[in-house]
Amino acid sequence: MASLMLAGFVGTFNETALNIALSNFIQVFSISTSIAQWLTTGYLLTLGILIPLSGLLMQWFTTRQLFLTAAIVSLAGAGIGGMAGSFEVLLTGRILQATGTGLLLPLMFNMVFIIFPAHKRGMAMGLVTMIFTAAPAVGPTVSGLLIANLSWHWIFWLSFVLMLIALLVGSLYMQNVSTITKPRIDLFSLAVSTVGFGGIVFGFSHAGEGDAGWNNAMVVWPLIVGGVALILFVFRQLTMERPLMNVKAFKHPMFLVGTLLIFVCMSINISSMLLLPMFLIRVLEMSTLSAAIILLPGGIVMGLSSPLIGRLFDKFGPRFLVIPGLVLAAVALWFFTDITAISTTAFIVTLHVCLMIGIALVWMPAQTNGMNQLPREMHRDGTAIMNSLIQVAGAIGMAVSVSIMTAGGNKYMKAASMATESPITREALAAGIQDALLFVLSVAVAGAIVGLMIKRVKVSR
Structure with missing residues (x-):
């Protein structure tokens, strides 16, 4: 290990x-x-x-x-x-x-x-x-x-x-x-899996680059083709005796809840890792290294708290951790939606640490509890499903956040009677980032609703 x-x-x-x-x-x-x-x-x-x-x-x-x-x-x-x-x-x-x-x-x-x-x-x-x-x-x-x-x-x-x-x-x-x-390899499943997951990740990642836009053919067509391929992939797996990826894992309710929660956590994490450095660098006009150092305590605290959270999970189960974690993350994001050019560094560091602790309280307990409900022979499928959807969640979170941030900045520029072709101002960018963080907050609230359904899985193996 x-x-x-x-x-x-x-x-x-x-x-x-x-x-x-x-x-x-x-x-x-x-x-x-x-x-x-x-x-x-x-x-x-x-x-x-x-x-x-x-x-x-x-x-x-x-x-x-x-x-x-x-x-x-x-x-x-x-x-x-x-x-x-x-x-x-x-x-x-x-x-x-x-x-x-x-x-x-x-x-x-x-x-x-x-x-x-x-x-x-x-x-x-x-x-x-x-x-x-x-x-x-x-x-x-x-x-x-x-x-x-x-x-x-x-x-x-x-x-x-x-x-x-x-x-x-x-x-x-x-x-x-x-x-x-050494099960038989189904070439059709292999092909539609590659096209499906590859197309979805590529489409959202390209949209998340900021200059592509949702109307760009390099975004639209990969998403359409990828979506159709994923539908074919799921249908194929449900009809196979030995599927490439056993999607019947979703019949286990706690695995479904756990997968949804880590999807939420990854969306929040990747969106905040995109929006907050942009705010520090382009709105507060910090250097790239300074911005990275300011966000470092949150990452360190998140990492160091994970083993302790693991021990608490073994003792008390997921509900004691997941629900407070989602509430903490939502509260931190709610305060983040009001950050402006005059927000202090200490305020941002504190909120980011709280956000990272909240994510840590949800991620590991939800993932472990969900995997615990699967039979031993389905663990490979469970890890493949969860890790695949983590990549999809990251691509979606980045793309949607960039889109909302750009739209919010343009809306601010128009309201200020400035041409959208003009270079975006610090105030407009701050307004766009606030709108994007409001979207991230809504994701956290949706996650909190899902989190209410979590129950401890009791296993003896």
Whole structure:
């Protein structure tokens, strides 16, 4: 588990580590912003395609084979990225890193439910959640420090060193704990899964870049094709004796509730990680590094609180944690909807810490409780479903937040009798961010309603 968690930390760290370096890539490689965004879009797209297939891969290959393959591929991607002299080579390294992460994350979550008894899963999932949530939070800060003192290449070299350690430890101690059944591969399911999840993630990610818009063909058609493919995929899985992804997991009510809640948590998390840095940098006119440092305490507190929350879950169950967490997140977001250019740094840091604690109180208990209700043979499907929908939730949260923020800024400009073609002002951007945060608040309120349905799953295994 130590090697898996270290590798998982590197994978989730990479999800946000390059965001702060995009302006450097634009300058160094003489590329446009939309081209540079492919470093993020390509990463998410690869995850969106690979993670749904993880349940099948875990039935065809041993734990050790999957881990070593994922770690080696990710290691190669980090090395290629660190030596990249062109954008094409850099993007290749980035895709390889995403490929490794797409294999590692479901494997890490599935391992918890195989090797830990039910009464200790909360503590174990708390440690895993700490990795899963803390790494993306510290990614921008660490990257900012590396860029300021060394160069962007060192973002990749840091990943390379950490992944090498994980690979060496895993090669010595990783054991095979899963059952290999080698089911027949249904090519139709494989195709519609790739098109479906890939199209949805690509469409929403492209809309979330800010300059595409919902009327852009590169957004509309991937969403339509992806949506149709997902419908075909679900129908196909329901009619198969041994499906690629067993969507019948949703017949278990607590798994459905848990999946909805982590979908809400990811939407809130990714939206706040987009909107708050933008507010700090473009409205309060802070440096990128300063903004990352201001948001760092929330990520650290969220990560450090996860093991404690895991122990509380083992003792008291999810309801004691989930409902207060959703209330805390909603209250923090309600205060966030009133932030302006005169809001103090201490006020923003406090609210962000409260928001992160609220998310942590919901995420791990909801996920663990939902997975506990599934039969052991469905754990692979459960982790694949949850991790796939996490990627979809992130893409949707980013796209909708950007759209509402842009519309809100334009509305402010019109009300102030300023042409929408004019450069958006700080006040207009602040108004747009407030509108977007109001949307995030509505997501939290919807999550609180779902959270009222959660009940503790009692398991003896």
